[in-house]
Amino acid sequence: MSRRNIALVAVVFSLASFLSKGLVFGSSPNVILIVADDMGYADMGVQGAIGFQTPHLDQLAQQGTRFTSFYVAQAVCTASRAALMTGCYPNRIGMHGAYNHTSRDGIAESEWLLPEMFQERGYATAGMGKWHLGTRLKFHPNRHGFKEWLGIPYSNDNSKYHPSLASQMPPLPLYEGERVVENDPDQALFTKRFTEHAIRFIELHASQPFFLYMPHVMPHVPIFASKDFKGRSKAGLYGDVLEELDWSVGQIMVTLKRLDIERNTLVIFISDNGPFLSYGDHAGSATPFREGKLTTFEGGVRVPCIARWPERIPAGRICSDPWMSISILPTMAELIGGKLSSLKIDGKSARGLLLGEENAGSPQEALFFYSGTALQAVRSGRWKLHFPHPYITVAAEPGKNGRPSNWGKLAPSGITQSGVEGIATRHGYRVEQIEESLFDLETDPAEENNVAAAHPDIVKRLTGLANAVREELGDSQLQVNGRGLRKPGLDE
Numbered sequence: 001m002s003r004r005n006i007a008l009v010a011v012v013f014s015l016a017s018f019l020s021k022g023l024v025f026g027s028s029p030n031v032i033l034i035v036a037d038d039m040g041y042a043d044m045g046v047q048g049a050i051g052f053q054t055p056h057l058d059q060l061a062q063q064g065t066r067f068t069s070f071y072v073a074q075a076v077c078t079a080s081r082a083a084l085m086t087g088c089y090p091n092r093i094g095m096h097g098a099y100n101h102t103s104r105d106g107i108a109e110s111e112w113l114l115p116e117m118f119q120e121r122g123y124a125t126a127g128m129g130k131w132h133l134g135t136r137l138k139f140h141p142n143r144h145g146f147k148e149w150l151g152i153p154y155s156n157d158n159s160k161y162h163p164s165l166a167s168q169m170p171p172l173p174l175y176e177g178e179r180v181v182e183n184d185p186d187q188a189l190f191t192k193r194f195t196e197h198a199i200r201f202i203e204l205h206a207s208q209p210f211f212l213y214m215p216h217v218m219p220h221v222p223i224f225a226s227k228d229f230k231g232r233s234k235a236g237l238y239g240d241v242l243e244e245l246d247w248s249v250g251q252i253m254v255t256l257k258r259l260d261i262e263r264n265t266l267v268i269f270i271s272d273n274g275p276f277l278s279y280g281d282h283a284g285s286a287t288p289f290r291e292g293k294l295t296t297f298e299g300g301v302r303v304p305c306i307a308r309w310p311e312r313i314p315a316g317r318i319c320s321d322p323w324m325s326i327s328i329l330p331t332m333a334e335l336i337g338g339k340l341s342s343l344k345i346d347g348k349s350a351r352g353l354l355l356g357e358e359n360a361g362s363p364q365e366a367l368f369f370y371s372g373t374a375l376q377a378v379r380s381g382r383w384k385l386h387f388p389h390p391y392i393t394v395a396a397e398p399g400k401n402g403r404p405s406n407w408g409k410l411a412p413s414g415i416t417q418s419g420v421e422g423i424a425t426r427h428g429y430r431v432e433q434i435e436e437s438l439f440d441l442e443t444d445p446a447e448e449n450n451v452a453a454a455h456p457d458i459v460k461r462l463t464g465l466a467n468a469v470r471e472e473l474g475d476s477q478l479q480v481n482g483r484g485l486r487k488p489g490l491d492e
Contacts, residue, residue, distance in 0.1 A: 028121070028209050028335070028336040028337070029209075029264050029265055029266040029309060029312075029335065029336070030209055030210050030211070030212075030261060030264060030265040030266070031118070031123075031210075031211045031212070031265070031266045031268070031332060031336075032211075032212045032214070032252060032265060032266070032267045032268070033114075033211075033212070033213050033214065033268050033270075033328070034214045034216070034248075034249065034252070034267070034268070034269045034270075035081075035084070035129070035213075035214065035215040035216065035269075035270055035271065035272055036216050036218070036219065036245060036269075036270070036271040036272070036304075037077070037129075037130060037155075037215070037216055037217060037218060037219065037220040037271070037272055038219055038220045038221070038271070038272070038273060038274070038275055038276050038283070038284065038293055039219055039242070039245075039271035039275070039284055039303070039304060040271070040274055040275035040283070040284030040285045040286045040287075040292065040299070040304075041274065041285075041286045041287070041289060041298075041299070041302055041303060041304055042284070042285040042286060042287040042288075043219075043242055043271075043275070043284040043285060043304065044057040044058065044061075044242075044246070044304055045057065045058045046058045046061045046066065047066075047068075047304065048285070048287055049242070049285075050235065050285075051233060051234040051235025051236075051239050052233035052234065052235045052238075052239030052240070052242050052243050053233070053243060053246070054242060054243070054246040055246065055250070056246045056247065056249045056250030056253065057246050057249055057269065057304075057306065059250075059253075060249060060253070060267065060269060060306045060308050061306050061316075062315065062316055063308050063310070063315050063316075064267070064306055064307050064308030064309065064313050064314075064315060064317075065306070065307050065308075065313050065314055065315075065317040065318070065319055065354075065356065066305070066306050066317070066318050066319070067305040067306070067307065067319050067320075067321075067323070068305075068318060068319065068320050069302065069319075069320050069321060069322040069323070069441075070270065070302065070303060070304075070305030070322075070323060070324070070325075071301045071302055071303070071322065071323070071324040071325065071367055071369075071379075072084070072270075072271075072272060072273050072301055072303055072324070072325050073089050073090055073301075073324060073325055073326055073369075073370070074090055074096075074273070074301070074369075074370055074371065074372075075273040075274055075292075075293050075294055075295055075296065075300030075301050075371075076096075076097055076098050076273060076293065076294055077098040077099075077130075077132050077155055077220075077272060077273070078090075078095055078096070078097055078098050078099045078132045078133065079091075079095055079096055079097060079098075079372075080272040080273050080325070081131075081132050081133055081215065081272060082095035082107065082133060083324075083325050083326050084114070084272075084325045084326075084328060084329075085107070085111075085113045085114050085115075085133065085144075085329070086107075086111050086112070086113060086114075086329065086341070086345065087114075087326050087327070087328070087329035087330055087340075087341070087345040087346065087347035088111075088326060088344075088345050088346050088347070089326065089346045089368065089370065089473055090370075091370050091372070091373050091473055091474065091482075091485070092344075092346060092473055092482075092484060092485060092486060093107075093108065093111055093486050093488060094108075094485065094486060094487050094488035095107070095133070095488050096372045096373065097372065098132070098154070098155060099132055099133075099134065099135065099154050100154055100155075100158045101135060101153075101154065101158055101169070101170055103134065103135055103154075104136065104490065104491040105134065105488040105489060105490050105491065106133055106134015106135065106136060106138070106139030106488060106489045106491070107133040107134055107139055107144060107488065107489055108486065108487065108488055108489040109138070109489055110343065110486075111341065111343070111486075112339075112340070112341035112342070112343070113144050113145050113329075114145070114211075114213075114328070114329045114332065115127065115141070115144065115145025115146050115211060115213065116144060116145035117145070117329065117332065117333055117338040117339065117340075118145065118211035118332070118336070118338065119145045119146075119147070119211075120338065120339065121209075121336050121337065121338050122208075122209065123208075123209045123210055123211045123336075124147060124201075124204075124205040124208055124209070124210040124211070125145055125146050125147050125148070125210070125211045125212075125213075126146060126147060126148035126149070126198075126201045126210070126211075126212055126213070127141050127146045127148070127149050127150075127151065127212075127213040127214070127215070128148075128149070128150040128151050128194040128197050128198060128213075128214055128215075129151045129152075129190075129194055129213075129214055129215035129216050129217055130151055130152055130153075130154070130155065130156070130215045130216070130217050130220075131149075131151055131152070131153050131154075131215070132153070132154050132155065132215075134153075134488075134489060135153045135154060136491040137178065138489065138491065139489060140175075140178055142177055142178055146213070148177070148201060149175060149176070149177055150174075150175070150176050150193070150194065150197050151174070151175060151194070151215070151217075152172060152173065152174055152175070152217065153173065153175065155217075155220055156172060156187055156190075156217050156220055156222060157220065157221055157222055158172065159171070159172035159184065160172075160184060161187070161222040161402075163221075163402065163403055163404065171183035171184045172184050172185070186224075187217070187222065187224040188224040188225060188226050188227070188230075189226055190216075190217045190218060190224070191216060191217075191218055191225075191226065191241075191244045191245060191247075191248050192226050192228075192244075192248075194214060194216065194217075194248070195247075195248040195251050195252070198212055198214055198252060199251060199252070199255050202252070202255050202256070202259065202261075203255070203259065206259045206261050209336075214248075214252075215272070216245060216248070218241050218244070218245055219238060219241045219242060219245070219282075219283075219284060220276070221276060221279050221282050221283070221402060222282075222402050223237055223238060223241045223282050223402070224237075224241070225237060225240035225241045225243075225244050226244060228244075229241075229243055229244040229247070236281055237281075237282065238281060238282055238283065238284065242284075249269065252267070253267070262310060263310045263311065265309070266307065266308070266309040266312075266313075266335075267306075267307070267308045267309070268305070268306070268307045268328070269304065269305070269306045269307075270303055270304060270305045270325065271303040271304050272303070273293050273294075273300060273301065273303065274286045274289075274291075274292040274293050274295075274299045274300040274301065274302070274303060275292045275293060275299070276292065276293045276294075277291070277292040277293070277299075277394050277398065278394050278395070278398065278399055278404040278405040278429055279398070279399045279402065279403075279404055279405075280397070280398025280399040280400050280404075280405065281398070281399075281400055281401070282399070282400075282401070282402050283398070283399075286298070286299030286300075286302075288445050288446055289302055289445060289446060289447075290446050290447045290448070291391065291392075291393060294371075294392055294429075295371075295391050295392060295393075296369040296370070296371055296376040296377045296386070296389075296391070297391070297447055298384075298441070298445060298446075298447060301369055307354055309355075312355055313354065313355055313356060314355075314356040317356055319353065319356070321353055321361050321362045322362050322367060322379060322381075323350045323353060323362055323363060323364070323367075324347070324364075324367050325347075326345070326346050326347030327347040327348055327349065327350040327363055327364075328347070328350075329345070329347060330345065330347045330348055330349040330350075331347075331349045331350045331351050331354055333349070334349045334351045335351060343486065344484060347363075348363040348364055349363060350362075350363045362381075365380055365465065366378050366379060366380040366462070366465045367379045367380075368465075368466065368469050368473075370473070371389070371391075372476070373474060373475070373476040374389060374475060374476045374477040375387065375466060375469065375470060375473070375475040375477065375478075376389040376391075376477075378462050378465055378466045378469075379441070380461070380462055380465060382440055382441055382442040383438060383439070383440060383441070383455075383458050383462060384438070384439045384441050384447070385436070385437070385438050385439075385452075385458075385459060385462040385463070385466070386434050386436065386437045386438075386439070386447075387436060387466070387477070388433070388434065388435050388436055389433070389434060389477060390431050390432070390433050391431070391432060391433075391434060392429035392430070392431055392432075393429060393430060393432055394429060394430075395429050395430040404429075405429070435450070436452055436459070437450040437452060438450060438451050438452035438455055438458060438459055438462075439451070470482070471483060472484040473485065
């Protein structure tokens with residue numbers, strides 16, 4: 001072979017490698033990740049919404065794939081977001097519960113986040129909504145991969161609207177970049193403002209690859225809708241809020257079409273966890289699943305998930321294979337040729353499942369459900385095994401008008417309690433206990449019929465999977481210290 005031909009072969013090989021790694025715009029999609037806050041599984045039309053309409057989410061499902069067994073790693077705000085951003089179970093990286101204005105730790109600098117991965121690949125990156133991975137400046141989103149940021153550092157009830165601690169709360173700050181631009185902004189305008197900001201970002205970056213993260217504030221209590229949506233639905237204020245969120249999705253999709261970039265844009269819509277059921281008419285629905293936010297039952301950890309990417313993700317498909325938010329980062333990395341963390345992560349790429357490739361199934365043999373540092377359940381295939389553990393359930397009649405259940409009977413001393421009992425007291429729940437229980441989720445999605453006695457072999461297999469994870473990630477309930485745990489970032 002002549003030198004010229006050898007050189008030509010080398011060029012072709014290099015170009016093929018370049019393209020395969022997603023380094024040329026056009027082969028790598030724009031990515032828009034929209035995350036609702038405390039939205040229930042049944043809070044969109046195609047999954048049973050009652051009293052309000054979500055035509056844009058329904059259309060998104062028709063044009064893409066609806067995943068009916070998509071999970072978050074923990075059913076609470078900070079932990080859920082930590083898992084989504086890092087591909088790790090949150091207890092691996094020391095991030096639990098829901099941070100507030102007093103929290104001093106946050107996401108460690110050593111962790112490799114989803115926006116950092118996109119930014120390293122040359123993507124424009126922006127986020128708008130709720131961060132919740134640390135309040136100190138060193139934990140700020142602009143220091144962890146986002147070029148642009150508009151949003152709040154923690155949940156919107158950490159404000160003058162808190163149902164019991166309002167007098168102790170500082171003004172809720174709204175950040176643009178690293179600067180506070182407003183204190184106690186009008187929360188009725190959150191959805192509208194974030195949507196308008198997102199549209200401007202898309203317009204400015206339509207000719208280059210971009211990653212847009214929209215972790216909406218709504219419908220976390222306290223809930224608000226703008227004047228254009230307040231009173232519009234037949235399901236009260238909660239329905240109004242969901243219709244406005246649906247409108248926001250529609251505005252994003254219209255923008256993509258107007259700019260002629262929808263074919264090269266992957267849109268994913270999820271919720272961070274299930275509904276805050278104790279808040280009654282200000283909370284969503286997880287029907288047909290059991291319980292909601294703050295539990296490891298299906299209603300807490302199984303959430304809405306729709307993905308659309310024309311000509312790449314099958315349209316009108318419904319997929320019941322289980323996968324989890326910890327797989328989003330490695331999936332995106334495979335799609336765009338991005339690198340993964342040098343530290344161990346738990347998620348595995350679900351690229352084949354996402355794109356509907358033949359014979360592609362769940363990327364992991366089992367999914368594990370922690371409450372804080374306690375391993376409470378494991379799912380593998382159709383089976384879910386709960387280990388004995390306490391859980392919270394609505395104490396009495398669900399709450400009304402932004403107050404949690406049983407509000408009038410809450411003991412003032414309970415406000416300062418910690419742990420499960422403290423959570424229950426503050427938010428109108430009672431604590432119950434579940435024994436070791438095996439559920440067949442295909443026939444019993446509500447987790448009502450314990451079939452452990454009839455399937456000892458399955459209990460043994462799932463227990464073995466759980467024991468291996470306990471060695472790695474620990475289990476405070478059994479006083480097991482994990483060998484693979486890392487510390488969060490500390491404000492020193």
